[in-house]
Structure formats: C-alpha cells, structure tokens
Amino acid sequence: MDYSIARRLMVEQQVVRRGVRDPLVLEAMLRVPRHLFVEEALWSQAYGDFPLPIGEKQTISQPFMVAFMTEAMCLRGGEKILEIGTGSGYQAAILSQIVSRVFTVERVPSLARRARRILDSVGCRNVNIKLTDGTCGWEEEAPFDAIIVTAGSPDIPHYYLKQLALDGRLIIPVGSRGSQVLKRVVRIGEDKFSEENLLDCRFVPLIGKYGWKEEEI
Template structure:
C-alpha cells in the first residue's frame, strides 16, 4: 500500500501547487493534509487516474467527492486547531473526513447512505484514523450527545441552515455550509458567539442535496 500511495505523491503535490495554493489557500495545516491524504484511494478504482483532477467525481448512490479546491477552501474557512472537535455532515467518500482528521483532535462524521458509510469506515480502519467517529444516521439532526462542537462542516446543499446544527455549535464555533436551491448554492460561513450567529458568504458553489428532516426530502 505504501508503494501505491507514494506512486501518486508527485501528482498530489502538483495538485496542491496548481489547484490549491495558486488559488489562495495558505493554511499550512490544510496544505500539509492535502499533500498527505491519498485521494485516489477514496474514489472508485475506475476513476483512479482522474482522482487529482480539478473537478468533483461520482462515488455512487448519486453522490460525489468534491473538487480538491473546494475541500481545501471549506477546511481553511473553519480555522481549525489541533484541539478542535469537528462534526461533519455527509461522510461520502471519507476524503474530507480524512483531511479533517489530519488536523484536529477528533472528527464526528454522519452518513445517511449505508453503502457509503460502510466503505468509508473500512478506509478509516485501513489508514488507522483512530480519531474519527462514524455514525449512520440523518445528519441534518446533528449529533446532540457529542455536542457542542468547535466546528461543523456540511458537505451537501441545504435549503436553509438546520437549527439543530446551530444549537450544537459551541460558543466561538464555526460552521461552513452550502445554502440555496436544489441546483446552486452559496457557501456560508457561520460564527457563533454569545449574541447569536453572524454569516459571511464565501461565494457560489454546487453540491448534491442535503437530505433529511431538516434538509430536502428525497423526492
């Protein structure tokens, strides 16, 4: 496995240089994680040679692995530290989860699609990510028992910000979430303090729908 990972290290470094650093990502911890995590092992084998391209890729069940730049942008926007506890809504391929796990103390990640949940868990075990805790559930309700969280990242587009996630964000906590209609969204960064929340736009984006009680319905 080590040989397989090192084979792609040059391609991965080029991805970071041309797609990520060139677009203004400066957080050294994010850059280090993006250089380390073998993205090609988080996509279907048939798409391995496209894994480091500047675009999202399908991972099955009508879901995608996000464009590398988007992963780095969302991660940097959370202004993470090694002591943070982070909630991720939408495990998907597990790639974003692994990037977070390289930076923070613990990642709690929720996936509603069972096949993706099982596949991601196997990868986390394979790479010995002992600081990742997984859950098969409706992510729009969050993970109340483990709250509050220092940061929350939502990797699917929501019609509105789910109130349970706001409730589960710690004072001083940050959230990044795409919000909009079914086809296009705006990336919103939220900061929570004693007076409530403030929102900042990070620009337009396009994600799959956030399905759940506090998101879109399946139909």
C-alpha cells in the same frame, strides 16, 4: 502513476494557486491519498480539478473545495469537529490530520461502510461515523468547535446552530438544489450568530428532516 507527485501538483496548482494558504490544510492535503477514496477505475482522475462520483448519486468534492472549506473553519489543531455527509470519507480524512476528533454522519449505509473501511486502511483512527439523518447533527457529542456540511441545504438547520460551541464555526452551502452560496456562521453568543457569504458553489442536496425531502430530488 506516482500518486505522491500527483498530490503535490494538486496542492500547488489547484489549492495554493487559488488562494488557500493555511499550512495545516496544505500538509493534510499532501498526506492523504485521495485516490484511495474513489473506485480503482477512477484513480487516474482522482487528483484532477473536479468532483468524482462515488455511487448512490453522491460525489467526492473537487480538491480546491475540500481545501477551501477546511481553511474556512479556522482550525488550529485539537478541535472537535462534526461533518455532515461522510460520503467517500476524504473530507473526514483531511480533518483527522488536523483536529483531535472527527464525528461524521452519513445517511447511506453502503457509503458509511465503505468510508469506514478506507479510513481504517489509511490509519484515521480518530474518526467516528454514525448512520443517521445528518440534518439533526449529533446531539450526544455536542458542542462542536466547528461543523462542516458537504451537501447543499435549502436553509440552515437549527440543530447545527444549537450544537456549535461558543466561537464555533459552521460551514454550509445554502440555496437551491442546483446552486448554493457557501456560508460561514460563527456563534458569538448564546443566541447570537454572525453570518458571511464565502463563494458560490454547487453540492448534491442535503436530504433529511430539516433539508430536502427525498421525493423532491
């Protein structure tokens, strides 16, 4: 299978056709070998328009959602980004092609180790991974120009708002365990934030002190 052709078709048919236009996002999607972020048995499905399992009850998001959320961050290059939920490492790899530094947190050790290995293998040297409760963010490295959350939360953890830089953007799915609304929150003042709904979505639950409790899942 020619994965470069598969990537081009993925971008043309699943991303551009559905409205994503940011050239930085499209170029990153074309460069990153998505199939390497799933098990080899799933390589032939890696460029399909659907999420795929990565173990530990987690998934790699469908290509369109990765592209849409990345574009929603309004990146111009050179930013410092926080990702909540490393998972496969694919979203972090896409971000690493655009921004200066990516800080990503993961609560599952096996996923963090696997993501680190794959990110290193594809040359993503500007990605830092921390094993911790993602609902607390990464306070030591704050503030961030943007924060992206790749799991559904019952509400917006206050730590994310505190760790946004002025004019920083937070992209987060908020709602029930089975259905959420993707929101963009922008810090417009010390204690002022604007909020807008972007689209309906469905993500795995955000588990942690300020998200869903493990026993609730």
